[in-house]
Amino acid sequence: MKKLEFSVGGDAPRIDRWLADQVDSLSRSHIQKLIEQGHVQINHKICTSKKYALQIGDQIQVHIPAPRPLALEPEPMDLEMLFEDDHLLIVNKPAGLVVHPAPGHATGTLVHGLLAHCQDGQGSTLSGIGGVERPGIVHRLDKDTTGAMMVAKTDQAHQHLQAQIAAKTALREYVGIVYGHPSTEIGCMDFPIGRNPTDRIKMAVVPEEKGGKAAVTQWQILQPLGNYALVKFRLETGRTHQIRVHCAQMGWPIVGDPLYSRGRSLKVNLSGQVLHAWRLSLKHPVSGTDLEVKAPLPTDFVKLLNRLQKHSHFSPMNNLLRTGESNRQN
Template identity: 65%
Template sequence: MTIPVIEWQVTDASDRLDRYLADCLPDISRSHLQRLIEQGQVWVNGQVCTSKKVGIQAGDRLQVAIPEPQPLSLEPEAIPLEILYEDDALLIVNKPAGLVVHPAPGHASGTLVNALLAHCPHLPGIGGVQRPGIVHRLDKDTSGAIAIAKTDQAHHHLQAQLKAKTARREYLGVVYGVPATNSGSLDFPIGRHPIDRKKMAVVPESAGGRRAITHWRIEERLGNYTLMHFQLETGRTHQIRVHSAKMGHPIVGDSVYSSGRFVGVNLPGQALHAWKLQLQHPQSGHWISAIAPPPESFTTLLTILRRRITV
């Protein structure tokens, strides 16, 4: 199958390649164009260019091949979704603990993406073949609010908000022990664990860690446990779980980063819930605040811990 190619000549000295293409092709998001550059689908003066930062000059001849969206090998599955907000551009759902967000080795089906394809059949091609519409992620065993883009423009806009830290993500979690102060911030870089590659860890930036910042405050003291409010400034893999363990107060029920002590409640995952998601609508610019009610297991845990301190 022939891939359609767009070709033109630059008339004025301009910016770097990806920005120039985004101005010339407003119907294609900049993130999509960056992927095309990385995939070798862009030529500058007859040579494949895989650097999005290369400078474009007057007289340069550009060619862009735009493949048709690849068909998904994933099957839609009628998995129930708890919808917190939805319109033509955006969907926010309350993901249950135990549900994997997108396909990965060992999870080829039964994911949030499979459920989304059944709910929104037009998602293929938005944000990638295996992750259609997914803007950010939640760990399998973390519940709560997650945003899904329903158009390419919305996907680009929402990702830009996360990068610029204008989108606000707030979590509730129950930790072991009680912090010495009422609030604070954790600023420790996070990277892949040097020995156990399935885990993340606090890793110096010089060794590949990426800066990670978590703000926290105590919501309620529960004897030897604490209900905490977390706000993410960055979004590293397992960030709250790693930072909580680093401060000596790991998340209850976290089998990876805590001792896994039984607390009297059969939790489906760690006691961590993405409680609130605040972002700007990608079309109207209006602020949207979606609150995800905690799952029954989370509220049951709080009830049991409250009873213990009153006995």
Template identity: 50%
Template sequence: MSDAAFVPGADPVVLVVDDADDDQRLDQCLARRVPELSRARLQGLIRAGHVDVDGATVTEPKRKVKAGAAIAVALPAPEPSNAVAEAIPLEIVYEDPHLLVVNKPAGLVVHPAAGHASGTLVNALLAHCGSELSGIGGVARPGIVHRLDKETSGLLVVAKSDAAHQGLAAQFADHGRTGPLERTYRALAWGAPKPVEGRIDAPIGRAPNHRQRFAIVASGKPAVTHYSTDRRFPASDPIASLVSCRLETGRTHQIRVHLSAKGHPLLGDTLYGAGFRTKANRLPAAVRERIDALSGQALHAAVLGFAHPVTGETLRFESPLPPDLDALLAALDTLPADAPGRSRF
């Protein structure tokens, strides 16, 4: 958490530059001291004239600051959200005045964007708790502090109050290094990773030649995934495996990129596993049908744990595989020991 609480529309919060940030960029200094606000958000506040240094407004994020300087940061009152409340059913597994945890189905987009102006999780949340929304992100809307891909199902925490948004954002920015933040996914992948458990540490950024894809690139953001193989189908020379992945960071498409880079893209993933379509055609009909029935990649956010940002209580939630992934798992379980494995595809 930062040195003081930020409340949209309230008086500015004043931070004094310490020796560690002497001669650092203003945005870098604030990013370290105010982890609940993204660096992009802080840069936007600076450019919009909401940050003063020693009483003078500064609009250049790269302006250097000196130890002892007083930085005043004001969060403007949130703008009304353009999103419209929609009565979309939600599976809420926990709720209190500060936050809620939902079990998101595959196919539900988290936030309105180009091509998805309605029918999103945010639209549903506006209908559910529209009068209790966090505005720290600049717009009066549910505090989305982390996201799941459209076709990824599972657990997602949403802030309802500014205090919850600040605390949750700080935990996600810390990646669980100093707290109980826990994010574990279950995935059905082609083949089986070797070794059976390990740590993938590879930076992720936009793929150079495909704007919808991400890839392991030297200039990407740090990304770390811990994985373990739970089951193999069949046990020897496996066609597929059930893999648990624990995130140490939370980059876009992180698990999909990391596992595909090891040669084990997720079943149903047409973006990163297109090369496995012909291999799927050689599987028994019962398995093919279950893969074809998937709306996207076989990935589920199964475990979510964090410290309650207001009470400090450690909360932990588990979600079983949804019916389509559970049915695929059952079909894979019927594969005979002499089924064609990876090496014989």
């Protein structure tokens, strides 16, 4: 276990923000986890609140536990890598694949496949910040949402990528097909999201005073399709089911969404909601160069889009959206 010690010498904000400014190697979210786990002391007493207001002269100790060995068994999988080097990888996640172990999904998750992919002869090369069950996982996609997802191989990369997401400098764009037709071509959905109070499987728009957390999604119509529309989304936050809940709230849910849509049949065999993480734009966590990766649309998405375009007498979208483009690092 590693121990860090600090003394507050001037005006300071709440504990989590202050520590994040003092220690470049620890993200604010990591510090908050350490506080929750009782690893932060102020004046030799365990700190129980990430919002603790520091005072001049406070003595702080931060205990950083050694990474726990991974208890999960690697499972070889046929994973499509869109980008990979010694620091991170970006995988094109298929529909139906759960990202990490959870109740009912003890095996067969993306994490199990990543552990097999990243074996170097001495064990996994994934970051340990996510814990035993979520090694390397910087952000998640829902089980039936497809597309580009970044995974950290080192703790440094993990912290850097999480910081980019928190600072909104990492661009995460999705494309989806929705029922209905938004009234304008571009807009912003700004509704707090929390657990549905009557159905614990679902999320819902919940006021912040009742536990909802801020959630912001920018959107733009790429192509109207009669009673449907092809829409691009850009996440500013990353709440569970965020795009799906926001679209349902606006009255145009994602096609094929088993939780939030109206369940219309389109004579296309869908494997899940028609929502795809299309593009990731970020700074490489080590070199600092710009990295942009696009994930090709899955077959189900393309088939449905072709059908709707044909019935609506629209020309197909350009090849850039259909098949992605070469990943580049500038």
